[in-house]
Amino acid sequence: MKKKIFYFEKKGKENTETALKLALQRGEELGIKTFVVASTFGDVAEAFLKITPKKYNIIVVTHQAGFKEIGKIEITDEIKNKLINEGIKIITATHALSGVGAGVSMKFGGISAPEIIANTLRLFSQGMKVCVEITLIASDAGVIDMDNEIIAIGGTRRGADTVVVIKPAHSIHFFDLDIKEIVAMPRDK
């Protein structure tokens, strides 16, 4: 099988529109109906909503509370409600590849196994790590049909620059997760 990968010259949010279009296009080709999207403030979620037919199952994973500020989540209730009213599912939960492991290493030093996995995935791109992480989070939240492939969309800090086709797995079965295809990623890290 011969497939194309779209490489962005530069990482970052300026690639969002193209990344989202590529995600939709590959989804159409493969008959994938579930899209898992990382969105911290809701920008990528809103951009995706604008170009997506209603028939899709869109899951938006946000930062967990406390990532930037104790007790706070970046996305506002107003944007959340707007997305929910459009049928989008929003998941806010512990980051699967950091969580308590990161708490331990921040306090005592060293590095946890999930953080090693996260940094290894970052050899592809920040977005690759994010795509795997949000797939685990959405899987553990029970909002994904675990028998079918999904498309995950992540980025570098803001926006979207990485698109991956993934056969999902729950975090306790991490090594059953299967990265099937890279649709788009930045060449620049």
Ligand SMILES: Cc1cc2nc3c(=O)[nH]c(=O)nc-3n(C[C@H](O)[C@H](O)[C@H](O)COP(=O)(O)O)c2cc1C
């Ligand atoms: C759970 C989660 C983990 C993330 N981890 C990283 C990361 O390790 N590195 C990074 O550059 N961006 C990370 N991001 C940012 C996303 O890849 C994406 O660019 C961002 O959520 C888009 O937000 P926006 O819609 O507000 O622009 C993370 C986002 C989420 C929701």
